[in-house]
Amino acid sequence: MIRDQAEFRQLGVTEIVELENSHNIADWQRRYKKGFRALRVHVGFYDQHLDDAIKLGLKTGDAVPETEGLITVGPYKIVTDGSLGSQTAYCHEPYPGTKDYGVFPYQPKTLAEMARRGRENGFKLAIHAIGDEANSLTFKTLAEGPNPLPGSTIEHAQLLDFSDLPLFKKLGLIASVQPQHMVDDRETCAKFWPGREHRAWAFRSIVDAGIPMKLGSDCPVAQMQPWDALAVCITRAAAGDSPMCAEQIIDLETAWAASTSVRIRKNLLERR
Numbered sequence: 001m002i003r004d005q006a007e008f009r010q011l012g013v014t015e016i017v018e019l020e021n022s023h024n025i026a027d028w029q030r031r032y033k034k035g036f037r038a039l040r041v042h043v044g045f046y047d048q049h050l051d052d053a054i055k056l057g058l059k060t061g062d063a064v065p066e067t068e069g070l071i072t073v074g075p076y077k078i079v080t081d082g083s084l085g086s087q088t089a090y091c092h093e094p095y096p097g098t099k100d101y102g103v104f105p106y107q108p109k110t111l112a113e114m115a116r117r118g119r120e121n122g123f124k125l126a127i128h129a130i131g132d133e134a135n136s137l138t139f140k141t142l143a144e145g146p147n148p149l150p151g152s153t154i155e156h157a158q159l160l161d162f163s164d165l166p167l168f169k170k171l172g173l174i175a176s177v178q179p180q181h182m183v184d185d186r187e188t189c190a191k192f193w194p195g196r197e198h199r200a201w202a203f204r205s206i207v208d209a210g211i212p213m214k215l216g217s218d219c220p221v222a223q224m225q226p227w228d229a230l231a232v233c234i235t236r237a238a239a240g241d242s243p244m245c246a247e248q249i250i251d252l253e254t255a256w257a258a259s260t261s262v263r264i265r266k267n268l269l270e271r272r
Contacts, residue, residue, distance in 0.1 A: 005037070005038035011224065011226060013039060013226060017216070018042065019044040019126065019155075023045075023049045025043060025064055028043055028064060029071070041070070041072070042074030043072070043074050044076070044077050046077050047114065053073070059121060059123060060074060060075055060122060060151075075124040075126035076125055076126065077126040077127075077128065077155070078115070078118075079105075079128040080127060080134045081102055083130060084185055085188055087102065088102050088103045089131035090104040090131040091132055091193070092132050092161065093196075095192055096191070096192065101133065102133070102134070104134055104137060108141045112144055112145055118148075119149055123149070124150075125148045125153070126152070126153050126176070127152070127155060128155045128156060129154050130157075130158045130159065131159055132160055135154065135159070135164060136161055136164050143170070143171065153173060154173050154174070156176070157175045157177055159193060159196060159199055160202055160205070160206075162202075165205065168206075169209055174211070174212045177214070177215060179230075180218075180222040181218065181221075182200070182236070182244065183232055186238075186241075186244055197244065202248050203236075203248050203250045203255075204248040204249060205248065207250055215229045215230075215233070215255065215259045226259055230255045230256065233249070234249060234251065
């Protein structure tokens, strides 16, 4: 993992969205005072922290006090399901040999209220949805109200029902994906999502549907290695392996644009 500020510069990393599940405003103020100047940081909030953020009058994009604009307020993160490896990502079909579809902790009306509250208080959303059913329910729920604020994301979007892609686009959401998970979880995907691999990490289908895509690492779950993420997008494989569902490969220019925040914002403006 990253050990010092110089490593960010060596990797070409200039900006992160920090989604640690804690109230980190004070932590980042402390780091800044101690000399942290390596990159821009967007500090996210979870549900248990949102009341405090609202009371402080914060909203997405605001500068965190005492950081001279280097640290800003990030999105409101909502976690709708679990993960592939734990068989808790919420799916249309049960996991092989079980009657278990995964977990989806919210009733649609609760999720809708959370999204409404975030939007009305000036927060972009970062909604964790991995399984195809978690994504479908999220899209349908959000479609019942006003679209989330521009720049809101679906975090991971690992398994998608292709029939949901038009609604995904209509909602104005960004697909925030972590390509390294594809090579790390390739065998797990074949084991738990057999016959659905072509819908997993569906880079090409997302791009062709006109949905903006943003690449990330999910660090520390995976290494912060933006060049490896680019390589996975254009090869669909780890070094020496055959491509996983080669039809989902995207070109280097598209992957590069999804790796660069300036290009992501430009693409969003062009689509509005």
